[in-house]
Amino acid sequence: MIATVGSFVLFLGLVLSLYGAVISVLAGRRDRPDLLASARRTALVLVALTLLAAGLLIAALVNLDFSIRYVANNTSRGTPLYYRITGLWGALEGSIILWALWLTGYTALVAWRYRGAHRELMPTVLAVFFTACAFFFLVMTVPANPFARVWPVPADGRGLNVLLEDTYMFSHPPVLYLGFVGFTVPYAFAIASLVTGRLTPEWVIITRRWTVVAWYFLSLGNILGAWWSYHVLGWGGYWAWDPVENAAIMPWIMGTAFLHSVMIQERRGMLKVWNLALIILTFSLTLFGTFLTRSGVISSVHAFSQSSIGAYFLAFLGLVLVVSLSLLVWRSDQLRGHGELDAPVCRESAFLLNNVVLVGMCFAVFLGTIFPLLAELVRGVKVSVGAPFFNQVSIPLMAILLFLMGAGPLVAWRRATLDHLRRILLRPLGLAALVGVALYPVGRDYPAAVLIFALCAFVLASVIEEFWKGARARQRIMGEPLAVAVGSLTRRNRRRYGGLVVHVGVVLLVVGVAASSGFSREREVTLHQGEAVDVGRYHLLFQGLDAARESNHDRIWANVAVTNQGKPVGEMQPARKNYLANNQPISRAVMRSTLRDDLYVILTQADVDRTTGTHLATLKVLVRPLVIWMWIGGLVLTLGTVIAVWPDRRPSGVDEEAAA
Amino acid sequence: MSWKKALIPLAALPLIGLLAYGFTTDPRAIPSPLIKKPAPPFTMTVYDGGPLSLEGLRGKVVLLNFWASWCFPACYEEAPELERAWRAYRDRGLVVGVDIQDTEAAGRQFIDQFKLTFANGPDPGGKIAIDYGVYGVPETFVIDRQGVIAHKQVGGVTDQMVAEQVEPLLKP
Numbered sequence: 001m002i003a004t005v006g007s008f009v010l011f012l013g014l015v016l017s018l019y020g021a022v023i024s025v026l027a028g029r030r031d032r033p034d035l036l037a038s039a040r041r042t043a044l045v046l047v048a049l050t051l052l053a054a055g056l057l058i059a060a061l062v063n064l065d066f067s068i069r070y071v072a073n074n075t076s077r078g079t080p081l082y083y084r085i086t087g088l089w090g091a092l093e094g095s096i097i098l099w100a101l102w103l104t105g106y107t108a109l110v111a112w113r114y115r116g117a118h119r120e121l122m123p124t125v126l127a128v129f130f131t132a133c134a135f136f137f138l139v140m141t142v143p144a145n146p147f148a149r150v151w152p153v154p155a156d157g158r159g160l161n162v163l164l165e166d167t168y169m170f171s172h173p174p175v176l177y178l179g180f181v182g183f184t185v186p187y188a189f190a191i192a193s194l195v196t197g198r199l200t201p202e203w204v205i206i207t208r209r210w211t212v213v214a215w216y217f218l219s220l221g222n223i224l225g226a227w228w229s230y231h232v233l234g235w236g237g238y239w240a241w242d243p244v245e246n247a248a249i250m251p252w253i254m255g256t257a258f259l260h261s262v263m264i265q266e267r268r269g270m271l272k273v274w275n276l277a278l279i280i281l282t283f284s285l286t287l288f289g290t291f292l293t294r295s296g297v298i299s300s301v302h303a304f305s306q307s308s309i310g311a312y313f314l315a316f317l318g319l320v321l322v323v324s325l326s327l328l329v330w331r332s333d334q335l336r337g338h339g340e341l342d343a344p345v346c347r348e349s350a351f352l353l354n355n356v357v358l359v360g361m362c363f364a365v366f367l368g369t370i371f372p373l374l375a376e377l378v379r380g381v382k383v384s385v386g387a388p389f390f391n392q393v394s395i396p397l398m399a400i401l402l403f404l405m406g407a408g409p410l411v412a413w414r415r416a417t418l419d420h421l422r423r424i425l426l427r428p429l430g431l432a433a434l435v436g437v438a439l440y441p442v443g444r445d446y447p448a449a450v451l452i453f454a455l456c457a458f459v460l461a462s463v464i465e466e467f468w469k470g471a472r473a474r475q476r477i478m479g480e481p482l483a484v485a486v487g488s489l490t491r492r493n494r495r496r497y498g499g500l501v502v503h504v505g506v507v508l509l510v511v512g513v514a515a516s517s518g519f520s521r522e523r524e525v526t527l528h529q530g531e532a533v534d535v536g537r538y539h540l541l542f543q544g545l546d547a548a549r550e551s552n553h554d555r556i557w558a559n560v561a562v563t564n565q566g567k568p569v570g571e572m573q574p575a576r577k578n579y580l581a582n583n584q585p586i587s588r589a590v591m592r593s594t595l596r597d598d599l600y601v602i603l604t605q606a607d608v609d610r611t612t613g614t615h616l617a618t619l620k621v622l623v624r625p626l627v628i629w630m631w632i633g634g635l636v637l638t639l640g641t642v643i644a645v646w647p648d649r650r651p652s653g654v655d656e657e658a659a660a
Numbered sequence: 661m662s663w664k665k666a667l668i669p670l671a672a673l674p675l676i677g678l679l680a681y682g683f684t685t686d687p688r689a690i691p692s693p694l695i696k697k698p699a700p701p702f703t704m705t706v707y708d709g710g711p712l713s714l715e716g717l718r719g720k721v722v723l724l725n726f727w728a729s730w731c732f733p734a735c736y737e738e739a740p741e742l743e744r745a746w747r748a749y750r751d752r753g754l755v756v757g758v759d760i761q762d763t764e765a766a767g768r769q770f771i772d773q774f775k776l777t778f779a780n781g782p783d784p785g786g787k788i789a790i791d792y793g794v795y796g797v798p799e800t801f802v803i804d805r806q807g808v809i810a811h812k813q814v815g816g817v818t819d820q821m822v823a824e825q826v827e828p829l830l831k832p
Contacts, residue, residue, distance in 0.1 A: 297682030310683060318676040325669035332665065373682045382690055585761075 003068050006056040006147035010140045013049050013100070016042055017134035020107075021127050028123025028196075036119075039126050043111040046133060047104040054088065054097050057146050061087050066157055069150035070094060076159035078552030083160045086169040090160050092294055092309070093146035098174060099290070100136045102181040107133060110185060118206065124192035132184060135316050143309045159552060162579045162586050166232045168224065176221025176248060180286040182214025183255060187283035190276055194327040199334055201269065204262045209645045215259050216641040218252045223509075223634040234589035236522075236600045236622040238630070239513075241390040243298040246369045247289035250362050254282040257358035264351050267413070272335045273328070274355060280324040285362075287317045298372060343415040350408040357400050364393040395448055402455035402510065405503050406432075406462040409496075428461035449518040456507045456514075463500045470497075490643060498644025505637030512630035516598075524604070524620040536623035538599050539563045540572075545606055545615040554578040555588075556606045558617040562592070562599065574603035574619065598627040692793060692812040699724070699803045700791035704758065706781040707768060712756065714807070721753035721829045722803040725817065726789060728759060729766035731797040738798055738816035739774040745822050746778040752830045754778070760789045760797065804829045 020042040027035035057070070061084045066072045074087045074094070083090075089098045107129040114122055140146060189203040225248060226238035239245060258278040264271045292298055295310025341349055368385045375383045410424040436454030443450040471485040480488065490497040523535045527542040534540075543559040557575035561568070575588040589602040605618035694700075699722075703713040714722070725742055727735040746755040757780035759767040764782060771780055783789055792801060802811040802825050811825040 291679070295679075295682065296687070297679060297685075298687055311680075314676060314679055318672065321672035321676075322669045325672060326666075329665045329668050370678065372687065373678060373685070376685055377678065377681050382687075 002056050002060045002065060003147040003149050006053055006060075007141075007145060009049050009053045009056070010137060010145070010147070013046060013053070013104075014134060014137035014141050016046050016049070017130050017137050020046065021130035021134060024123045024127040024130060028120075028127070031119075033119070036123055036126070037115075039123075039130070040111040040115060043104070043108040043126070043129075047101075047108040050097070050101045050104045053146075054101050057094060057097060058085055058088055060147075061085065064157065066155075067149055067151075067153045068146075069148045070146050072150050072154050072157045074157065074160050076157040076552060079157075079159050080551065082167075083165050083169065086164075087160050089173040090164050090169075093140070093144045093148075095173060095177075096136060096140055096144055097146055099177050099181060100133065100140065102174075102177050103129070103133055103136060103184065106181055106184060110188075114206075118202075120196050120198055121189060121192040121203065121206075124195045125188040128188035128191050129184065135312075139309060139312050143312060159579065162553075162577070163232060166228065168228055168232075172221060172224040172228050175217055175224055179214055179216075179218025179221045180251065180289065182210065182217055183251065183279070183282050183286055185210040185214065186258070186279050190279045191324060191327065194276065194324075194331050197331065197334070199272065199331060201262075201265045201272075204265050204275065208262070208266075211255075211259055211262070212641060212645050215252070215255050216638070218248075218255060219637060220634065222248055222252055223630070223637075227631065230627075231589070231591065234587035234602050236520075236589065236602065236620070236624065238627075241365075241368070241385075241387050243369050244289075244293050246365050246390075247285075247292040250365055250369075251282050251285040251289060253358050253362040253365070254278060254285055257355050257362075258282050260351055261355050264348055268348060270340075270348065271352070271355070273332060276328050276335070278355070278359075280321075280328065281362075284317060284321050284324070287313065287320060291317055292369075298369065345411070345416045345421065347408060347411045347413045347416075350404055350411055354401070354404050354408065357397050357404070361394055361397045361401075364397075365390060368393070395452070398510065399448075399451055399455055402452065402459055402507070405506070406455070406459040409466055409500060409503075410462055424465075428458050428465060431461040432458035443518070446518040449514045452510060452514045456511050459503060459507045463504055466500055467497070494643050494646050494648065498640050498642070498646075501640030501643055502637050503640075505633045505635070505640055508629045508633030508636055510633075512626045512628070512633060515626035515629075516624040520622055520624040522620070522622045524618065526605070526616060526618045528609075529615045533619070533621065535599075535621040536597070537564055538569070538621075538623060539565075540601070540619070540621060542615075542617050542619065545608070545617065546573075552579060556603075557588075558603050558606060558615075558619065560601060560619070569599075572599075572601050574601045576603055576606060593628045595626075595628055597623050597625040599623055689814055690795075692809075694793065694801075694809045695812060697809055699801065699807055699809050700788075702788045702791065704781040704783065704788065706779045707759075707764075707771065709779065709781075712779055712781065714803075717754055717756070718807050719805050721749075721805055721826060722801075723753070723755045723817070723822075723826060724792070724801040724803060725755065725757045726760055726792070726794045726797055726799045727757060727770075728762045728797045729770040730762070734816040735770075735798045736774075738800075738818070739770070739776060741817050741819060741822070742778065743774060743776050744819075745817070745826070746776075749826070749830060750778075753826065757781075758783050758788055760786060760794065802826055802829065 020039050023035050023042065024039045026032065027039060060068050060071050061075050062081065064071065064075060064077060070091065070093050074090045075084050079087070088094045107126070110129065111126055186203070186207040189207045193199055193203040225245065229240070230236070230238040258275065261271050261275050261278055265275050291310060291313035294313060297310060341352070343349075368389050371385045372383055375381055406428060407425060412420055432454040435457035436450055439450050439453050443453070467486055467489070470489045471482055474480060474485040474489050475482065478485070478488075521536045523533060525533050527533060529542060529544050532539060532541040539562070541561045541563075543561055545556055545558055547554065547556045549555070555575050555577050557573040560572045560574065562570055562572055570592065572590045572592060574590045576585050577588055578585045587602055587604065589600060591601070592599045600622040602620040603617060604620055607616040608614070609616055699714060701714050703711055706712050723742070723745065725738075727739070742755055742757070755778040757776070757778060759770075759780060760783045762782065767780070767782060796814070798816055800813040800817050801809055802813070804810045810829060813821055813825070
């Protein structure tokens with residue numbers, strides 16, 4: 001019953017999406033507000049239908065309706081309730097419902113939020129949204145129906161992919177998808193501006209907050225992905241430049257370029273073509289990402305099962321690219337910028353350099369990701385491109401970006417004289433140099449890491465200097481105490497100071513990555529009961545093995561007592577889980593985080609010596625410095641974003657920001 | 661607007677073409693560097709039997725099959741094939757199975773289920789699998805009478821594969 005209703009609801013969604021697209025186009029061409037209102041209502045019905053479909057699938061998962069293939073493949077009688085629910089996005093078909101849910105939600109939100117406003121742009125905006133919705137409903141109706149049935153009905157399901165049975169399962173996919181889908185908003189407005197010929201920065205100003213929010217969710221989604229990899233996959237790492245990880249980071253890189261570049265268009269009317277190209281590419285990269293995970297074209301640890309769905313995504317991606325770029329080319333003559341670069345060194349040129357570096361980084365990651373395919377086509381060989389290439393490319397570019405992060409906010413608009421540069425950059429650069437020199441003895445083997453740390457210090461110094469200067473100025477004028485001055489300063493220019501806080505978050509993340517990548521220690525050793533091993537400042541004593549049976553898996557764990565220079569730190573219990581459904585063992589590593597480092601222990605093998613009966617454990621132990629600062633950076637990034645998008649009590653203060 | 665600019669949107673098409681080409685390739689089918697090289701030697705203890713070493717099988721054609729009881733459905737589909745091949749060619753060639761990443765109980769149950777009569781044994785520590793570069797199950801290596809690897813089959817063994825790859829080696 002659920003299957004029939006669910007399939008029908010999805011089909012209805014397809015019909016309504018097509019209707020919404022057509023009616024929006026008509027509303028625009030004939031200037032009919034009543035048709036636009038109909039489109040608005042359609043959007044609301046559409047999101048309700050999607051909610052219904054998602055709810056039906058969740059109900060089927062919770063009630064173990066094994067007549068539905070998706071349920072049979074992703075739950076089992078032993079699967080705990082939490083994983084039955086989050087199993088909604090555990091595999092391909094369900095993940096499309098999640099995407100559709102966010103997309104229809106955004107459609108309705110945008111339609112409702114701008115009802116009665118932006119009359120010229122909204123018809124095209126909604127048409128773009130409905131077209132995207134139509135595509136996803138088409139995919140759910142034809143190649144990847146979540147409600148497809150299976151016969152004969154199995155007695156028990158296969159269970160959720162064991163790597164997904166983790167407490168944080170609720171977070172990464174929904175958040176990441178919010179980021180992907182979120183970029184549809186600026187994209188739709190950009191296309192509307194191209195189609196209607198309203199080529200002023202209007203679309204940029206309207207979509208500013210939407211862009212920042214989408215960028216934030218994409219950042220958080222990637223950080224959560226790294227976190228998941230770190231504490232679930234049990235290899236002690238958080239990023240492997242796997243094709244699917246790259247698929248999620250590329251729209252982020254391009255989105256970062258876009259987010260910064262539009263500031264120039266807002267203030268100086270420049271970089272118009274850049275911005276349109278950037279958002280077209282960002283949106284295309286979100287589609288490319290979903291294509292990559294679902295097509296089986298590139299091999300990846302993260303890939304969903306293969307199906308014909310890849311062809312659909314590829315066709316849609318091609319359509320989006322060709323149509324969007326055609327529109328851009330069509331209007332290109334009218335998109336000449338108002339201003340020109342007055343001088344080679346100024347804030348505008350810093351932003352331009354920022355664009356170039358970020359696009360370059362994105363291109364390099366893209367090339368590395370599709371290179372195996374290219375090599376096979378051209379030379380017929382199978383190659384793989386891994387971390388060494390990506391690190392080689394991204395580290396120098398990251399260094400340049402850090403420098404821009406520090407110098408950019410300080411440099412004057414239009415024209416920066418040498419004197420001005422010396423005044424603003426001397427202190428932060430001086431501090432950076434001091435940090436570099438101080439760290440050099442420690443980081444002699446990794447000069448790149450020392451450079452990165454120095455540049456991070458540069459950025460931090462520059463941010464502090466900005467807050468300081470602004471707060472002191474307020475103090476002089478208003479006579480407020482310093483803390484209050486900082487608060488009111490931020491309140492008066494949330495964009496700028498929120499953005500600076502976000503930069504601090506990014507810097508903390510970079511510090512964590514640089515420290516843990518360059519300075520980790522690792523040992524793999526087989527211990528008998530009672531034996532110990534030393535790694536870094538920790539001493540680990542293996543006391544023995546234990547076993548237990550849970551609802552859907554067997555578990556063996558090692559009891560390891562950890563001390564830090566004699567002081568007991570605690571008990572750690574790295575485990576191996578053997579899932580009854582697949583009989584495939586997976587490792588459950590454990591970690592202990594402090595501000596200084598993470599102690600990460602993996603149980604790679606557990607055995608019992610048959611002759612003596614003693615327990616044997618093969619442990620892989622890693623000590624990774626400053627990892628926790630990555631997650632702290634994520635929190636700071638959140639704070640900065642909240643500040644930056646917080647609504648002003650007064651209408652948008654573009655003028656006061658221009659003075660900054 | 662010059663016609664040259666019109667080419668820009670079309671620049672997306674080669675990329676789409678490249679990705680479409682990807683539908684025809686299988687990124688998981690990685691060729692083995694061991695083809696035409698001597699098969700790595702090993703010794704294993706067969707279930708219900710004594711030791712078995714590859715050197716002792718020299719002069720016979722060996723179908724070295726890596727499997728596991730949890731490898732569903734491919735290993736389950738190829739098991740009857742292997743048994744058939746064993747019974748047909750046992751006097752001219754041998755089939756040897758290696759059970760990797762498995763428990764003894766599950767392995768024995770698998771053998772009983774398909775009534776396999778050819779030699780099968782576990783691979784404690786995965787040493788044999790590592791030597792042969794096995795990264796998934798099932799994988800089968802066809803080793804000729806001189807102890808050189810002639811073919812690597814990724815995925816289940818089929819009648820066709822036996823006819824094409826094994827038969828020719830059994831001739832002299």
